[in-house]
Amino acid sequence: MVIxxxxxxxxVGKNVLKVDGIPLATGQPKFTLDMDIPGALIGKLLYSPHAHAEIVSIDTSEAEKVPGVVCILHYGNVPRVPYTTAGQGWPEPSPYDTVLFDKKVRYVGDRVAAVAAETEEAALEALRKIKVEYKILPAVFSIDEALAPGAPIIHDEPDAQGIYDAQRNIAAAVDVPVGDLERGFAESDVIVETTCEVPYVQHAALEPHCVAVYFDEDGRLVIRSSTQVPFHVRRIVSRVLGIPIHRIRVIKPRIGGGFGSKQE
Incomplete structure (x- = not known):
């Protein structure tokens, strides 16, 4: 079509200069961690080595003795507030199936504890000294396993909200009816039915997920985050921490790639 x-x-139809092309090529833009906050602590997370397990006990006594360690958080000392991690609109359509730290881990890499320390070295040493006893639970590793009768129920917590069918491990469902399916089949000369599988993928952004947080001179919580949607961050943080949303400011600086993965 010609217009x-x-x-x-x-x-329209002309080559234009990218307004931030030269600054990007010369390394001038400031990303999330390209700022110095005097006295800032370093946060590190302890992750689960198991796909499905219950935390029987967690001992942080030795980790707390590491010089420079200021705080260690886990399921035993933080409020339990269900929330959704999905960066979507309001009202939030996804289930509230996550808490800050749970007594149960549901995948390899699930959060177990967090350490805040004066240096990265101290935080990493503290992580190594946290002792966790796990009760290994049966896990599921495919859609078919998860849907099978008698499969382990991954989200069996009573305070989760909005899970579509927890007994069958279906977190959410989307129904988008388009046209008359039965009529389409009836009028078709050939019907091809197959099952396609794709591997697990993850957006490989150059910049990792990162955040710098501080209180400003007015006592507001300021979150400098590599997020794609600052409004989602502000809403979810307000719910989890119990801070009024107007007392939270989210700054989204230049992002080193996101592709949707930093919408969460």
Whole structure:
């Protein structure tokens, strides 16, 4: 299709200079961690080595003795507030099936504890000294396993909200009816039915997920985050921490790639 315009265009159909091309090529833009906050602590997370397990006990006594360690958080000393991690609109359509730290881990890499320390070295040493006793639970590793009768129920917590069918491990469902399916089948000359499988993928952004947090001179919580949607961050943090949303400010600086993964 050809569109004829009655006058010459100034932008459409013309090459234009990228306004931030030269600054990006010369390393000038500031990303999330490209700032120095005097006295800031370093946060590190302890992750689960198991796909499905219950935390029987967690001992942080030795980790707390590491010089420079200021705080260690886990399921035993933080409020339990269910929330959704999905960065979507409001009302939030996804289930509230996550808490800050749970007594149960549901995948390899699930959060177990967090350490805040004066240096990265102290935080990492403290992580190594946290002792966790796990009760290994049966896990599921495919859609078919998860849906099978008698499969381990991954989300069996009573305070989760909005899970579509927890007994069958279906977190959410989307129904988008388009046209008359039965009529389409009836009028088709050939019907091809198959099952396609794709591997697990993850967006590989150059910049990792990162955040710097501080209180400003007015006592507001300021979150400088590599997020794609600051409004989602502010809403979810407000719910989890119990801080009024107007007392939270989220700054989204230049992002080193996101592709949707930093919408969560």
């Amino acid at each position: 004829k315009l009655g006058r010459p265009t100034e932008v």
